[in-house]
Amino acid sequence: MPANNTGLLIYFDEDRRRDLIQDEIEGGYKPFTDALSVPDWKLTQLNIALLGFSDSTIDYISLAKKGKRVVTSKNRIEFSAMVNLGAIPIGVIESRLNERIQRYFVKASQGAGGVIPPATWAALIEAIKAERPALVGDIDRLTSLRRYSGFRLKGGAADILLQEREALGISLDIFSGNNQLRDKVLSAWAPYEGTVTEVNDTEATATLTNLEPGRSSFLKGIPQRYLQEEAAIQHDLCNWPGMTPLHETGVSVFHQGNRHLEVHYANRNALERTLGVDLIYYNEPFQLFVLVQYKLMREEGDLVLYRPDAQLKDELTRMDTFYNSTRSATSIQSHEEYRLSDDGFILKFVPSKGLTPASGELIKGMYIPREYMHFLLGQTGPKGPRGGAEITFSGAPRYLTNSQFAASVHAGWIGSRGVQTQTLRAMIRQFYESGHAILVAYATSQ
Structure with missing residues (x-):
């Protein structure tokens, strides 16, 4: 050897x-x-x-x-x-x-x-x-x-990067219509050597820590050929008067034929103070957006589950407000405007299994639409052994898988319709100022 x-x-x-x-x-x-x-x-x-x-x-x-x-x-x-x-x-x-x-x-x-x-x-x-x-x-x-191929990286920083990884991966699947681009990009990610501590070669585990400013987003660990200093939509969507100074930004661009996907990263906090990760994906051919908010599930005995908290309630309220204010009240005017669901607000529940370098796979989690989430948390929703609300795979059987969700957004079946740039900018601002790391993925039609 x-x-x-x-x-x-x-x-x-x-x-x-x-x-x-x-x-x-x-x-x-x-x-x-x-x-x-x-x-x-x-x-x-x-x-x-x-x-x-x-x-x-x-x-x-x-x-x-x-x-x-x-x-x-x-x-x-x-x-x-x-x-x-x-x-x-x-x-x-x-x-x-x-x-x-x-x-x-x-x-x-x-x-x-x-x-x-x-x-x-x-x-x-x-x-x-x-x-x-x-x-x-x-x-x-x-x-x-x-x-670090085959290792699982743990720690608070790894938890945030895991969510960023999932957000980038599903964006690439939606954009490309398959998993080949995602596999190529994600499998090429690796941590900076100086950020890995507590290495256990026997168990193939380590802790991710000490991420420097400018190197703390998942995008910084992918091949440099995808990175660029600035891109076309950055000033339109990711800047506003009185914007809180950014802790870190990043832009990556991916191509497929004459189409391209711009992925923008914005985070005003260090990773240890980041409250979560949100993905805002805009599909220009269908003029739709989806917002995906990521939640980590934890192991408790034989179960993998998420326990709802006050933060989730506040975030759902914010989603409700945006949905009600942006939902189009007019009838559709084109084939591209038709949706099976015009609700673009989704929660993705991800089992926290650790961040794995050299892997192109997405974690098998649950995409749960906003309306279904309200049911799961309501009086008639599933309850744990002590009568409290908890989110599990068996308790939420109507979730969407990675492939189902990606195919639906790629084909324009789910997501908002008739959304203007100013609405997207307002949404990015609201969720960014809430203390989340934001990935904005903008897929062009040409």
Whole structure:
């Protein structure tokens, strides 16, 4: 088993295979597989690989996972989370190292080789960082992904980032109409190394803490290619007179064909003082919004449940007020305005299982519409053993799953209609000023 400070240097020396792989990567940074023999590398173990598509450059850095044997002495290797290094000349790297590194190349045509010695690998990565300083964050992210893949991160900060992760993930599903974009983005997230404490390698658990200002949103841990300083809707929706100074902001942009999704993050509090996470998703083709408020469920014995509190009551009242003031009283004027439900206010109940790096899956939780929530909390709603209200999977059987909710909003079946920009701005302001972290996801029609 290679140590954490080793890696592979792979040269794709077969023209046809090399061209196919390059087309696959450049068409969307998709994972790809190849068959190699690396005996000192355990099955399913994540490693870091440097990829060369000529014998004179290092072109990409990626994660590599060893799979099952496919031919004699060779295993399937899956490469993912690629970062484009911009064809760094090997000669430039060797001049920094005072050592020839071509001898470490694993040639894909021969499919045999080994990991690079730890000291050489560490020096090689530092040399690449020196040549590509703008990519240091992404390179460190891959190192963190390898280190904490399979871990569950706990703590108050992890709880908030877990909710932000769920909000971003469902936004990507709604936007794309499937889970492929979400899987690619979420599985590439990793924490900053200095924020992980109380590491237990046996139990694969750790605590997330000490997040610095500017690095405390989930968006800061995804690939840098999705991040940008500012985007088109930022000033229209996320600024207003007398706005409370932001603790942190962030903008990420995702593309699918000629459509794009802008995701804006705003939080006026440090994570330890953040009261929750809200998602406001605007679907421009159908001119609808949904607001999803996230709640964490806890384990109590054999049950996973959420116990309603005064904060939930206040938040429901705020939702009721906005629903009644924004609901369109006019009849529909187009096909796109038709809804199965024009109530865009939803609560998502998420079992608190810890934040998991290198995973593209959403947690299986419950989407509960505002009206159904009132029933669950009312006199005729389900009660716990002591007669109090509690939210459980069995007690709320009419919830929507992740896929049901995403498909319904994507197709315009549920959500408000006829909402104007000023209404969205007012809603963002109200929920932001309540002490929540806000993700505003705006999907364009072109």
